[in-house]
Amino acid sequence: MSWIVYPALVVVAAQLLLATPLQLFGLNLPEPVLPLVLAFAWPLVRPSMLAPAVLFFLGVFLYLLWGGIPGVWALGLVLVYGVVLASRTLLAGQETSILFVWYSCCVLLAFSLTYLIFSVSAGNAPSILALLGQLLPTLLLFPIANWMIERFDDGDTRFR
Amino acid sequence: MAFRDGPFENIKVPLAWTAAVVVIVALVASILLILSDHRDATRAQAEYSPVRAGFDAVLGPVSGVFAAPVRWTGALTDGVKDYFFAVSENRRLKQQLVELAPWRDQAIALKNVNARYEAMLGLRTEPPVAMVTGRSVSDARGPFVNARLIDVGSAKGVRIGNPVINEHGLVGRVIGSTGGFSRVLLVTDVASRVPVLIDRTDARAMLTGDGSGNPRLEFVRGVGAVQAGDRVLSSGDGGGFPRGVPIGVAAKGIDGSWRVKLFSDRGAIDYVRVMLFQDFGQLVNPDSLNAPPLAGLTTAPAPDAAQTAAISDASARRDAAASATAERVRAANAAPQPQPTVPAPSPATAPPPAAQPGAAE
Numbered sequence: 442m443s444w445i446v447y448p449a450l451v452v453v454a455a456q457l458l459l460a461t462p463l464q465l466f467g468l469n470l471p472e473p474v475l476p477l478v479l480a481f482a483w484p485l486v487r488p489s490m491l492a493p494a495v496l497f498f499l500g501v502f503l504y505l506l507w508g509g510i511p512g513v514w515a516l517g518l519v520l521v522y523g524v525v526l527a528s529r530t531l532l533a534g535q536e537t538s539i540l541f542v543w544y545s546c547c548v549l550l551a552f553s554l555t556y557l558i559f560s561v562s563a564g565n566a567p568s569i570l571a572l573l574g575q576l577l578p579t580l581l582l583f584p585i586a587n588w589m590i591e592r593f594d595d596g597d598t599r600f601r
Numbered sequence: 602m603a604f605r606d607g608p609f610e611n612i613k614v615p616l617a618w619t620a621a622v623v624v625i626v627a628l629v630a631s632i633l634l635i636l637s638d639h640r641d642a643t644r645a646q647a648e649y650s651p652v653r654a655g656f657d658a659v660l661g662p663v664s665g666v667f668a669a670p671v672r673w674t675g676a677l678t679d680g681v682k683d684y685f686f687a688v689s690e691n692r693r694l695k696q697q698l699v700e701l702a703p704w705r706d707q708a709i710a711l712k713n714v715n716a717r718y719e720a721m722l723g724l725r726t727e728p729p730v731a732m733v734t735g736r737s738v739s740d741a742r743g744p745f746v747n748a749r750l751i752d753v754g755s756a757k758g759v760r761i762g763n764p765v766i767n768e769h770g771l772v773g774r775v776i777g778s779t780g781g782f783s784r785v786l787l788v789t790d791v792a793s794r795v796p797v798l799i800d801r802t803d804a805r806a807m808l809t810g811d812g813s814g815n816p817r818l819e820f821v822r823g824v825g826a827v828q829a830g831d832r833v834l835s836s837g838d839g840g841g842f843p844r845g846v847p848i849g850v851a852a853k854g855i856d857g858s859w860r861v862k863l864f865s866d867r868g869a870i871d872y873v874r875v876m877l878f879q880d881f882g883q884l885v886n887p888d889s890l891n892a893p894p895l896a897g898l899t900t901a902p903a904p905d906a907a908q909t910a911a912i913s914d915a916s917a918r919r920d921a922a923a924s925a926t927a928e929r930v931r932a933a934n935a936a937p938q939p940q941p942t943v944p945a946p947s948p949a950t951a952p953p954p955a956a957q958p959g960a961a962e
Binding site: 453457459461462463469470472478482487488489490492493496497500501505506507508509510511512513515516519520523527529535536556557558559562563565566567568572573574575594 | 610617618619620621623624625627630631632633634635637638648652653655656663664667668671736737738740741742743744745746748749766767776784786791792809812813826871
């Protein structure tokens with residue numbers, strides 16, 4: 442509850458706040474994909490049946506908030522969760538820099554999948570510069586994932 | 602066996618495995634959602650998903666609450682800026698007024714003349730398009746979706762497909778509408794396609810968004826059809842947009858493709874106007890399609906006093922010019938024809954003198 446539901450609610454609220462049409466000196470607010478932070482951190486905290494379900498609904502929330510193709514972000518988030526879950530034994534206890542590299546790879550995976558699906562669906566590839574405009578703020582959120590892992594990491598290996 | 606005993610009591614499954622099962626189920630559900638996407642452009646009537654409509658109806662007020670402090674702050678800064686820069690702004694506006702006054706008079710004169718021509722010829726011109734004004738409360742700015750949520754909806758007549766403009770140019774098109782809110786797909790979105798024309802050459806092209814701030818011009822045909830600085834307007838082809846809506850200025854992109862610098866980017870897209878334009882079938886009177894040609898020639902309304910004076914003045918001038926021309930022609934015809942004269946022979950051609958018989962003896 443404390444490490445799944447509350448962070449999910451915080452992500453929803455932050456995403457709604459970042460959707461405000463605010464322009465300062467000609468620049469808009471950044472629009473990172475906040476649920477990717479949770480998709481990376483949750484499997485490293487501990488495996489859970491609730492987490493991938495919540496990630497699926499967060500992906501549906503992103504579709505309802507932004508528009509586009511339903512299920513794309515849900516697929517990306519759950520896929521990242523699955524990849525990190527599968528490599529959990531490899532990543533557990535690694536240094537922060539190694540975790541950042543894995544986080545970057547997972548974010549690139551999610552964005553590449555989304556890019557591919559949108560390109561095929563629209564018959565038109567999105568601009569790479571615009572893609573970087575969303576990718577970089579998402580990468581800069583890694584410290585939040587690192588904090589969550591250190592805060593909620595369960596050293597108890599007595600899984601059911 | 603005790604009540605709580607059972608064959609499954611002692612079965613223990615690693616939590617990672619159960620989590621993996623949920624992951625697989627979620628992946629399958631996501632793929633099914635993707636495959637169920639109904640963004641088929643060939644559908645006869647566009648429909649807005651009821652789930653999305655319900656979400657927008659909830660999101661609108663919430664986003665409006667977040668956007669309110671932004672608006673207040675913007676208004677405050679604008680007020681402060683107007684106060685401190687009042688003198689220079691006043692000077693600039695006076696100069697602009699002096700430059701634009703002759704254009705206004707010319708536009709009024711042309712409008713009167715055009716109205717008379719249209720009435721005399723019985724032309725069916727496009728009726729003025731009704732508009733409703735709305736305000737952005739939320740926006741999506743990513744590379745995959747460029748859209749905005751505005752606070753006007755079907756209650757004010759907004760329908761899917763209505764073009765949206767601001768005071769500078771075309772912003773986008775309505776793709777979904779609820780009672781009080783509508784979703785606008787911007788022209789910079791990956792899925793946006795707008796038929797356009799180049800003002801200078803009347804060449805046709807397709808404005809295609811790609812998530813960046815400057816959409817591309819595709820299907821440009823002919824050499825010299827587009828030059829940097831050309832104005833780009835909506836062409837009206839396909840009936841989705843009215844003709845002549847300003848869009849932007851053509852420019853060459855760094856990748857060598859033609860791009861458009863949007864007029865709508867000249868200011869924040871805050872207040873927008875939704876054109877309640879469905880298609881070109883919106884006629885003032887549908888029966889005018891069946892009217893005979895030049896029907897207005899004998900049924901045009903009588904001109905008022907000023908128009909009568911202008912018409913009589915113009916006809917008097919034409920008559921005077923015609924009579925002067927006729928007088929010149931008559932004078933030219935009545936003048937006596939000059940007699941043709943034989944020219945004197947020249948010494949070189951004079952015949953030799955005849956021989957004298959008595960001179961030799």
